[in-house]
Amino acid sequence: MTPVETRLTERSRLLLLVATALVVLPHAWHLHAWVSAFVLGVGLVYLYLLRRQRTNVPRMVLLALVCAGSGAVLYQYGTLLGRNAGVTLLVVMLALKLLEVKQRRDAVMMVFTSYFLVITNFLFTQTPLIAVYMFAITILITATLSAITHDSPGRPVRSHLRLAGTLLLQALPVMVVLFLLFPRIVGPLWGLPKDAYSGMTGLSDTMSPGAISQLVKSEATAFRATFSEAAPAPEQRYWRGPVLWETDGRTWTTGGSGLQAPLPRDRLQPVDDRIIQEITLEPHNKRWLPGLDRPVDMSVRATQTAGSAWRSPQPIRKRIRYMVASQSGNLTGTLNPMLKTAALQLPDKLSLRLQQLAQGWRNGASDREVIQQALEHFHNEAFVYTLSPPLLGTDPMDEFLFETRRGFCEHYAAAFVLLMRSAGIPARVVTGYQGGEFNTVGEYWLVRQSDAHAWAETWLPDSGWERVDPTAAVAPERIEHALDLSGLDAGAPVRYRLPGGGWLASSWRSLRYTLDSLNNSWNQWVLSYGPRQQRELLAVLGIKQATWKDMVLGLLISVSVILTGVAGWMFLRRPRSADPVLHAWNTFCQRLGRMGMPRKPCEGPRDYLHRVVAFRPDLASQVNPITELYITLRYATPDDTAALLSRLKQRVRQFTRRVSHSKKFS
Amino acid sequence: MTQLLDQVIDQLGQVILGKQHQLRLALACLLARGHLLIEDLPGVGKTTLAHALATVLGLHYQRIQFTSDLLPADILGVSIYDRDSGSFRFHPGPVFSNIVLADEINRATPKAQSALLEAMEEHQVSIEGETRPLPQPFFVIATQNPAHQVGTFPLPESQLDRFLMSIELGYPDNSAERQLLQGADRRKLLAGIEPVLSTAQLQELQAQVNAVHAADALLDYLQALLDYSRQSPHYQHGLSPRAGLALLHGAKAWSFLHDRDMVLPEDLQAVLPAVIGHRLQASNDQSEPLSSGERVQRMIASVPVT
Incomplete structure (x- = not known):
């Protein structure tokens, strides 16, 4: 076991700050201005500490800030519960946690809180734009998680981002299946707390x-x-x-x-x-x-x-x-x-x-x-x-x-x-x-x-x-x-x-139409996807009268199918050695591996040969020439490659056959 | 030719007991035209090894004992006014020989160290505006005590890089030690060593080492090793291209010593600790820095041989 590295690199600290800022950003529109000011202030303090290579804030100062933050929320809303108060409290505490991050564990906690805070955006607005933003932020948060756990000075931030993007893209099919098949309760996807309805416009009575x-x-x-x-x-x-x-x-x-x-x-x-x-x-x-x-x-x-x-x-x-x-x-x-x-x-x-x-x-x-x-x-x-x-x-x-x-x-x-x-x-x-x-x-x-x-x-x-x-x-x-x-x-x-106007007006109009149309499809197909739509979809798939048990079963089957597919794809994509020499050698090594003598990845052919022969001297007559042929073909400059290769292939074939044959009768 | 090398090993083995692997490494280092650094505690036979190597290879040998008051001129030589001819005459220093044993190199000041180290890299010295070539072949075998001992000036990394290999002798095992205690005086044994090789033969061997084949598959593996050292968080810096060349030459010499005309991954793995042990520094931000051996073992274990 290698010791687990728990300290954070400066870059992952910076990434944490960026991620936190972008997570909090959309909340600036619907929370009070002092919250944004508070988060900004904490962020600047954090940045200052980072520049000065200091990471610890006196415990008493932190305690005072926590009290001030919660006090402000309590004063503003009169409660710590409910949508606005809860989200505000979460934002304030997330920002303050920045000042407390010392070890990897703290940073990981921040990342998970950020995941949650991203979701709370849906409690305020559910437009496709915010969904796209949330997806991007989720990639960034995941990249931050990757940087926290696997950063090294030589590794570019881009590679963390690529890793996160790949992970989330791979999760996409599972997400779609869960979205479509997870048993729906009656009600909207996003049930809002009671204080969410003030400020709606419309004709009154x-x-x-x-x-x-x-x-x-x-x-x-x-x-x-x-x-x-x-x-x-x-x-x-x-x-x-x-x-x-x-x-x-x-x-x-x-x-x-x-x-x-x-x-x-x-x-x-x-x-x-x-x-x-x-x-x-x-x-x-x-x-x-x-x-x-x-x-x-x-x-x-x-x-x-x-x-x-x-x-x-x-x-x-x-x-x-x-x-x-x-x-x-x-x-x-x-x-x-x-x-x-x-x-x-x-x-x-x-x-x-x-x-x-x-x-x-x-x-x-x-x-x-x-x-x-x-x-x-x-x-x-x-x-x-x-x-x-x-x-x-x-x-x-x-x-x-x-x-x-x-x-x-x-x-x-x-x-x-x-x-x-x-x-x-x-x-x-x-x-x-x-x-x-x-x-x-x-x-x-x-x-x-x-x-x-x-x-x-x-x-x-x-x-x-x-x-x-x-x-x-x-x-x-x-x-x-x-x-x-x-x-x-x-x-x-x-x-x-009035209709008409120049091409500018008409293209502006068609852009607006497209955006609104997108919004409408989003509303119809994503946000209002409820039990009825789910039933309709299942009926199209030929499942009528599905109970939630059927749906859970279907869900499990679909996810298993997807995961099996991904696993199969990864298996097939595993670089098939195009090199016939290497292919024969790998076949040989796998055969020996099944006999309880797998080649260690870092083991050279000669070392492996010695180990195998020491373990099974009876195989020496077969293993020796194969290894020698392989070494010659791979590491030397033989004159008649083709002849040696066919000899290697033949030997390997004989070896695999003979071994399985002898096994049967042993 | 390789019988000659076996004889060399035999001869050395009579003086340095129970250190076959280190002897082969040292020989491989010289065959690969590299300088050798022997790093260990006083009294484990560093100087004896250097002396024995010089003798058995039949080379001209000089020894410089590095001390804190050693001056560059003590190494390189000095021009002295000759009253008879009425001009300055250059008296070459101990560096003008085939094998220079720089004993306890880290006891000297950086100034004196760098005089030698420049000669190692350039194979020539510049004294008073005149450039003088050093004899061929030219090897430096330096010994040094562990840096934490009192009164040492540790060699900076840039200079450590000029040694192809750095080996440790370590304590002899039980039987070797008993043999040592029972046996004759080492000095006498040294005197009894016969030169096995001539200078021409040595240069021929060096040329053959250079001709050892390194296949694409092997270079792939070597590059994977270098890449790993550059990507892994365990090292402060990755290996330099010079380190890569050193690895390749060291491995070629090693496979040549084992009577092969192509390099195998095992050859690389065998010379890896000696070639990169002194080049790889543990990363600072590791809570428990790995020892030199662990650093190398981790690298070997992490890079698959394909």
């Missing part, structure tokens, strides 16, 4: 002036959708979200529980074919499920509200995928009294001017004529459609309609519904999304938060609920194009994102 114009400033993805057939025209691409009934003049809400109750299905009388979509919804921590207006059926467990919006039993906290059947034209039948009351509800204090405006339109005209006049009013008067409307005072709708006349879709929808209700027409506000961008690479529709929209629905006795979009009357382009969010001056009219 209430709407007040400015709410949607704030939301549309976010470029975040709301959901992705694919149509099983051709996509509807832009003016038909309204995605239905929460329906709002009740207002106090400023804020709109979904109203009482009666309005959330399921709507009896028989009232719906479809007038055209169903449009089937598949929607991949990003988590938004609310319960509603969007669908193309008007969704009539969902593949997940959900209830349809009286407003034809769909609600999930629990808040959406993970990405889900579901199918929606929609019908653009529905006869919704008679309006039941409760809905009628809700659809005519007016705030206690309603501006007189507004009421007068609405009643002026009524004046004996039919419902349709009133609606037409209202839209014309928005169109003809000097209304401006803007993302940054001026703030409104105590009576926002009055101010908007008669003074500022600048607003975003929620202003128009809310004002329109109020006007309709004042004119005695049942109406409600519908929020959701409008439009969406077609990703030509992935062939799906991407709907962002910036596509958030609000419109109105009025109830007409002959046709039921009908969509009216007052925004379209003010700014018809909004329905055709997505918003351009660059350059938002206060009160300025909205600009639109």
